[in-house]
Structure formats: structure tokens, C-alpha cells
Amino acid sequence: MIRIRRDGADDLLLEGGRIAAAVPPSGAPETVVDARGLLVVPGLIDMHVHLREPGREDQETIATGAAAAAAGGFTSVAAMANSGIPCDTAVGVVYVLARAREAGLANVFPVGAVSKGLRGEELAELGRMAEAGAVAFSDDGRPVMNSELMRRALEYSKMLGKPILSHCEDAGLTRGALMNEGRVAAELGLRGWPAEAEAILAARDVYLAALTGGHVHIQHVSARETVEIVRRAKKMGIRVTAEATPHHLTLTEECLRGYESRYKVNPPLRSKADVEAVVEGVADGTIDAIATDHAPHTVEEKEQELAACPSGVVGLETALGVLLSVRGIPRERLIDALTAAPARILGLSAKGRLEPGADADVTVIDPRAVWTVDPSKFRSRGRSTPFEGMTLTGRALRVFVGGRECS
């Protein structure tokens, strides 16, 4: 048994993989963790990561990704389906779960593809993937441009009780785009990705959710217009949820001025007004969850000129420190967006809370720890982060998954 002493509440007892009802100290052998003066929260959940395995183990493996998660305070992650070999069948789901079990670190929940081969043409076997353990479906990385397919996915997944996670990007508007469309892109001579390309698909998805009664989840919201669309849809009672990334909550398109690949992400970093709207969206709960879109690439891929390098940065090991410095989001809402909210969206009913009977996933945070981001120390195989060299305050000190401490 593990006993975590904490401020302002009874000791937290972890036993048999679950949180036990509070009992006074007994004679039984127990490990005592003194977390007084620290923040004890439900294990963090990142509902949007790319672990690349199977197929692109040079970029990341399930084991290195799960290690990076634990190092960053995340006890659970949802792995997107666009690995080297796409996860579009039950076989892929089982593989991910098996590799995650071998690694024995953070929990890895597979997300199955919406369409066969992520081709956006016909539905993948959503039902069999759900049976095998997929928690949601997404063609993330590629938008589902075919509205009919999206409609069928939302309709069909209702039966399975799983959300469709949507990467909103009207692909016709973003061909060859390298950064946000606007003044900075015009000055830098880089093709722009207009915020409207996100808003247009988000609006479509909201209408399709209304039409079908399905649950659509808008991934990595980056634009003010999208926040507005989600806010209105929720008011209308449509089943829509949303997430935002730490980088879209903190950085703007101005970062691109040096043409550095560590700022190339998709959707792109946007304007100050967009960042403020996304922060406000998280603060008022319009955007339910915060997820990193952890997207590791090899050093060789990223150390190229902007036009040639792939989009995406790692996020698992920096998210907490970055987020604790964001102003405008109350601490409780921030933790909710990293725990209870993603658990609710993904239907992980035993996670995201510290109540008796819940899974014994716990993160102990030192909110005052000052540290400098050094990618060479990452557990992830990815090294490219826009936060490289930054000094952050706050990091995960101890992480318990299923009652076992990850070190």
C-alpha cells in the first residue's frame, strides 16, 4: 500500500491498483510519500499523442513515448492511428495495447482510424476496433474531407459510444502552407494556412454532429473562429468537445520569423488574438481538454529548411511546466482539462479523479520547481520543441500508474 500525505485532505491510499477508501494508519506495511506542500492530482491524461509505432520506430516507440509521458506527469495517453503502419484494424489496436503493457509505464489507449488506410474513402472496422480496446476514432494528421464519410462515422460510432476526433483542415485551402496566413506569412514569403480552413471544417463537423447525434471532438483548436463555433454549438446542445495544445495556448506566428523548424506545427501557430481566444476558451470550458499533439520526428527530418521539414513537435515532457505559466486559466480548470475532461471524452470512467474505487493513477507536482528545457535529456526520441532553452516553473515529481510508481 502507498500512503500519500497531502495538504488539505486525508491521506491518499493506493492499494491493488485502485484508490482505497480513507482509513487511519494501520500496522500493515506501507510506503509513505510525503507530498505536503506539493500538488497531488489525478494522473494527467494526454488524449492526443503520436507514438509512431508500428512502422516508424526511428521517430518514437510505444515504450519511449510512454516513458516520455510518465516523465512529464502523464499516466495515460491516447495514441493516434497514423503510426507508420496505420492502426485501422483490431490487429493494430491489440498490437499497441500489447506493446504498452510490455513497456509497463503510462497507460496507452489506442485510437483507431476512421477510414481504411486513413485514405478518407470508406469506414474502417470501427466496431471490431472498439471491441479490441480503441477508445475513439480519428484520421488525425489528415482531415476527413469527405463529408459523407464523416457523417457515417459519427452516425455509426454512436452505437459504440466512442467519439470521432476531428483534425479540422480544409485541405484545398492549405496546400503547400507552412504557417498561419496573415501579415507575417506575407512578409516572410511563406504560403499561408488560413484560420478559416479550420473553422470551415469545424462548422461542418458541428452540423454533422447535430444531424447525426454523434459525438465530435475538435482536435488542436488554434483559431478564434473555431472557439466561437464550438461555444455556440455547445449552447445549442450539440455533442461537441474540443482540445487545445500547450503551444497554441502560448506561442504566436511571430516565432516563425527566424524560419526555425521547431515552430512548424499543424495547425500552425496563429495570431495573438487567436491565442487569447483559445486561452479564454479553455478558461470558460468551451475547450474541454488540453492535449499536446506530441509529434516526434527524427533530428534529420527536423534539421532542414522550413519548406522541407515535417510539421510537429514533442510535447509530453514540457506540457506541465508550460501550462502552469499560462495566465488566464484558473489552476482547477487547468488540472480538470488535463484529467477529468479527457477521461470524460474518452469514456475512461475510472480515471481522472481521486476517489475511492478509481484507478490509482496519481501525479505529484512540484509547482515551484524551476528547470530549463534541454531536449537532449528527453525520454522521447523526438527532440524538436519550441520550448527548447526556456526556463519553466513546475514539473511532475512523482508519478503513479495503477498504484505503481514510475521512475
Add this chain to the structure above:
Amino acid sequence: MALDAFLASRCRAWTHRHLLGMKDLSREEILLVLSLAEECASLPGDIPLLRGCRLFNFFVEPSTRTKTSFSLAARRLGAEVIDFSPSTSSLAKGEGLKDTARTIESMGVTFTVIRHGASGAPWFLSRLVGSSVINAGDGSHEHPTQALLDLLTMKKRLGRVSGLKVALVGDIAHSRVARSNLWALQKLGNEVTLVGPPTLVPRDLGAPVTWDFDRALREHDVIMMLRLQTERMQGGLFPSTAEYIRFFGLTRERLGLLRPGAILMHPGPMIRGLEISSEAADSDRSVILHQVANGVLVRMAVLLLLSRAAR
């Protein structure tokens, strides 16, 4: 000697080791390059101030005049020139920019002149090499020596480089010449208007936009025509070349609209019969060949200034 004295007295203020874009230069620095270029024009012959230096012409995109112009400028100053052509080089074998850069560096190069299809490539390169990097055109971003030679041409023909009304006409969206000229001209206190169809003119470049070409022709001192960069376009930005010529081609008929004393420029290469007619290109209003000649002079000035800052 006059040039030595000029360099000693006036060029101490220059601190840039690389020439990446006009955005980075102040008004004073731009005027200094132009003055030094005019000093170079008065030289009786070659002057070996850069003997022992090597200039590497690293042109990943094709070029005729810019590459030749840099070579001539370097040779007139006594520097050695090494040319690079992508089709016969290791780039064709899949070598990345990083390793090509490192390789060049190990050959003991003083100046790396880079032209590249990706906007920002010279910035990437300047972080990797110790030599002075000169941007000879990066994607749709900047082409600083082109702007400098255009300014020198205006100065010589119109007697000034401030208080002018300049129209940049055509494919602004994909043009590095447009951006470099726009920023340089604005810094020197000129009024710049962008002219072209809305699909080829970004709204947010910080200059007024018009699609009334005929009116622009009547109202400007300098008309700078730009080539349609079809190689950078992704389909469907205008319906047909015939329609483009109808609205934005500098035809023989339109030549008559120019105000007295106005000049006609084009950075080249021209597509005769498309954005500019032969009658216009070869008319007495055209200063296109002067632009080419002035290119060698501003590039000599740039090499001299960068070599001093690198020391």
C-alpha cells in the same frame, strides 16, 4: 586611392556579416551601399581589394544575370569564384542543405551567395556556416541585391531615391523582388503601390493595393513590372494569360499612359508578350539594361562592406 579613403572613412558603421534581407538594413545602410556602388562605378579598372577571398555561387534555383553579376563583381575585386550547379552536384544525390553547407565551409569560402526555392533558406544556412551569407533570392521572400540595384538605377535616372511614387505590378504574392523593393523603398520615404489581381497581391504587406493598372500608369514615377512566377503557383490564380494581359500586361497601347519622365523597370527574366510587350521593354522609357549593369556595382559594394564586417 579614393575607394580606400571612402571605405576607411564611411564604412565603419557597417556591422552586418551577412546580407539576408532589406528588412534588416537601415535607411543609412542602404544609402551607404548606393554611395559605395557609385564609387565603384568611377574606378578605372579592376581593383584587387578582395584578393585571396573565395566566393561560392550556390544557386539551387536557375539564374543567369544574378549569378553572372556576382561572379563579375567578385572578379573585379580580385576574388576567386566557385560555381555550383545542382544537377551535377551531390544535391542531386539527396544531400541536404546542411551537409552541402558544411562541405562548402570546409573549402575555405569567404562569401556564400545562395539562391534557393525555399523562403528562409539563407537564414537556415547563416546559422550553420562561418562565411558571409548573401541572399541572392529565397523563394517568395527577399532578393536584397536586386532591390539595391533597382535603387541605384532610380538614383541615376531620376536623381533621387526618396519622394518617388513607385508601382510594383503583377505577381506580388510570389515575388521576392517585390518584397525587397517594397521595404527598401518605404524606408527611404517613397510611396509604393501594389498593382495586380487580388489573387496575386497579398493584402497584408503594408502597402496600398489597386487593380486599376491604367490609372497606376498615369500616377507613378517608376513602373516596376514583375514576372508571373508560374513555377511557384499552385493552379488557378487567374483564368488565362490572355485575360491577364488584358488587365495587367504592359502593352504598346498602355505605354502611352506613362507620365512624362516616368521610367519602366523589370528585374528579368522577362516574358515578352506576357507581362510586358517588346515595344515597352525596348522603349526609351525602359531602364532594364541599366539595371543589369548596376547589378555588378551594388554587388561589389556589398562584398566590400561584408568583408570589412567579417574582419
